[in-house]
Amino acid sequence: MFDALKSHHATIADRRFADMLDAARAADFSATLGDMRFDYSKTNIDADGRALLIDLLDARGVADRRDAMFGGQAINETEGRAVLHTALRNLGGAPVMVDGQDVMPDVLATLDRMADFASRVRDGSYTGQGGAITDVINIGIGGSDLGPAMAARALQPYHDGPRCHFVSNVDPADIAQTLAVCDPATTLVIVASKTFTTIETMTNAQTARDWMSASVSDTGAQFAALSTAADKTADFGIAPERVFGFADWVGGRYSMWGPIGLSLMIAIGPDNFRAFLRGGQAMDDHFRTAPWDQNLPALLALTGIWHNQICGYATRAVLPYDNNLARLPAYLQQLEMESNGKGVSMDGADLPYHSGPVVWGEPGTNGQHAFYQLIHQGTRVIPCEFMVAARGHDDGLHHQHRLLVANCLAQSEALMMGRDLDTARGKVADKFDGAELDRQARHRVFPGNRPSTTLIYPKLTPAVLGQIVALYEHRVFVEGVVLGINSYDQWGVELGKELATSLQPVVEGQASADDKDGSTAALVAALQAQGL
Numbered sequence: 001m002f003d004a005l006k007s008h009h010a011t012i013a014d015r016r017f018a019d020m021l022d023a024a025r026a027a028d029f030s031a032t033l034g035d036m037r038f039d040y041s042k043t044n045i046d047a048d049g050r051a052l053l054i055d056l057l058d059a060r061g062v063a064d065r066r067d068a069m070f071g072g073q074a075i076n077e078t079e080g081r082a083v084l085h086t087a088l089r090n091l092g093g094a095p096v097m098v099d100g101q102d103v104m105p106d107v108l109a110t111l112d113r114m115a116d117f118a119s120r121v122r123d124g125s126y127t128g129q130g131g132a133i134t135d136v137i138n139i140g141i142g143g144s145d146l147g148p149a150m151a152a153r154a155l156q157p158y159h160d161g162p163r164c165h166f167v168s169n170v171d172p173a174d175i176a177q178t179l180a181v182c183d184p185a186t187t188l189v190i191v192a193s194k195t196f197t198t199i200e201t202m203t204n205a206q207t208a209r210d211w212m213s214a215s216v217s218d219t220g221a222q223f224a225a226l227s228t229a230a231d232k233t234a235d236f237g238i239a240p241e242r243v244f245g246f247a248d249w250v251g252g253r254y255s256m257w258g259p260i261g262l263s264l265m266i267a268i269g270p271d272n273f274r275a276f277l278r279g280g281q282a283m284d285d286h287f288r289t290a291p292w293d294q295n296l297p298a299l300l301a302l303t304g305i306w307h308n309q310i311c312g313y314a315t316r317a318v319l320p321y322d323n324n325l326a327r328l329p330a331y332l333q334q335l336e337m338e339s340n341g342k343g344v345s346m347d348g349a350d351l352p353y354h355s356g357p358v359v360w361g362e363p364g365t366n367g368q369h370a371f372y373q374l375i376h377q378g379t380r381v382i383p384c385e386f387m388v389a390a391r392g393h394d395d396g397l398h399h400q401h402r403l404l405v406a407n408c409l410a411q412s413e414a415l416m417m418g419r420d421l422d423t424a425r426g427k428v429a430d431k432f433d434g435a436e437l438d439r440q441a442r443h444r445v446f447p448g449n450r451p452s453t454t455l456i457y458p459k460l461t462p463a464v465l466g467q468i469v470a471l472y473e474h475r476v477f478v479e480g481v482v483l484g485i486n487s488y489d490q491w492g493v494e495l496g497k498e499l500a501t502s503l504q505p506v507v508e509g510q511a512s513a514d515d516k517d518g519s520t521a522a523l524v525a526a527l528q529a530q531g532l
């Protein structure tokens with residue numbers, strides 16, 4: 001499938017793409033949605049390469065598949081489900097049909113119920129036993145944690161509701177340290193779980209309930225649930241008026257737009273939450289209508305395919321120069337790696353090329369003082385995705401924000417330009433000479449020609465965050481369709497869960513480790529000797 005692209009790549013692999021980069025290329029290899037601009041000119045993709053990449057979209061039927069997704073067809077074929085997180089941000093309410101039924105009335109009614117509840121928590125008319133709610137604890141994991149936790153951090157400047165805490169790990173340290181700073185009489189616990197069976201979440205929810213029941217008479221009244229499993233939320237003792245349901249066509253890692261976003265809505269308020277949804281919807285409209293060579297999600301995806309499947313770069317760094325996006329890399333790790341980390345194509349055959357890349361990152365400028373060394377001078381090429389706002393939220397500190405922007409732009413420039421041996425020699429010629437000058441200079445050489453993309457936006461508002469998240473969601477979709485995999489299941493997480501269940505009695509000393517492998521049995525024995 002990638003033959004033409006690989007042949008093209010072979011002819012240009014040694015080219016220094018900085019030599020192509022003039023103002024015309026910068027304009028041609030950028031695309032915009034309003035004030036959001038995606039620049040992929042600092043890559044080795046040229047007009048021919050881009051044309052071949054766009055051919056792939058047509059050859060793989062991406063447009064039809066996109067329309068099938070928005071149209072409610074069961075494109076999650078292994079689970080027989082539609083993929084309709086986009087319906088959650090379809091604020092205009094245009095009909096979205098699943099099995100002959102319009103799902104929008106239910107979606108919008110649930111959004112209104114969420115807004116009503118969030119408003120009552122925020123204005124103090126919904127109370128705990130001790131009065132107005134001071135703390136909200138969202139208990140969830142994976143898609144029921146990473147989205148709202150990432151967004152609550154990203155939109156911290158808009159936070160004017162009660163304190164929000166996110167507990168995910170089954171490690172008791174997580175819940176214990178959170179409960180320690182909350183008052184049970186004024187805390188709302190939100191149990192977020194699509195299935196309401198996830199062991200970590202149910203264990204933490206039980207621990208929170210025990211904690212609350214020591215001092216609160218009606219604990220159920222201070223619990224809410226976000227789930228597709230209404231029967232299970234009732235069994236847990238949460239009254240239907242505080243259960244916010246959604247359908248199985250919302251994938252866990254795509255679910256922050258609906259009930260799973262309740263903690264975020266309580267933090268920033270329903271109006272800001274709706275602005276977040278509108279941002280996502282604006283990206284949906286763009287994805288559906290913009291020609292491929294102007295289409296941000298498609299271009300982001302094609303840049304990814306170029307770097308991973310064609311150039312062979314196995315990882316990709318996401319580097320937001322926006323400290324409030326500190327959790328974005330973790331969020332994207334689930335979104336991208338759980339979606340496109342598959343070795344089998346939709347029809348069950350082995351994938352004849354690599355699956356999606358390893359995604360990792362940290363905000364800049366922090367990363368510059370840690371792992372950028374390897375990005376600049378390590379032996380592997382790591383494509384970088386920079387993102388930065390024109391303005392921060394503290395106008396009085398705008399001079400400091402400019403320093404942040406200068407650093408972001410400097411990094412992509414440095415990665416591209418590098419520094420050759422002659423220039424490196426010049427840097428140290430006053431200190432060394434002869435063989436020592438050469439040796440010292442070698443350490444100061446930067447190969448350069450290292451690709452990056454840059455996403456810029458005016459300011460990290462709720463709407464802009466919505467655009468960014470939807471941009472990455474659709475990027476994952478396009479990459480998944482091109483690779484021919486199902487981006488919407490996650491069978492690869494099951495085996496570890498099954499083995500954890502079988503190991504539980506072993507670590508509890510109720511069953512022997514004899515039928516386990518030698519390493520596992522020895523580790524259990526050693527941990528038991530240390531007090532397990």
Ligand SMILES: O=P(O)(O)OC[C@H]1O[C@H](O)[C@H](O)[C@@H](O)[C@@H]1O
Pocket residue numbers: 141142143144192193194195196197198201252253338490493
């Ligand atoms: O929302 P839940 O049903 O509790 O699921 C939470 C998470 O756990 C699973 O193991 C999946 O890997 C994730 O995709 C999911 O988001």
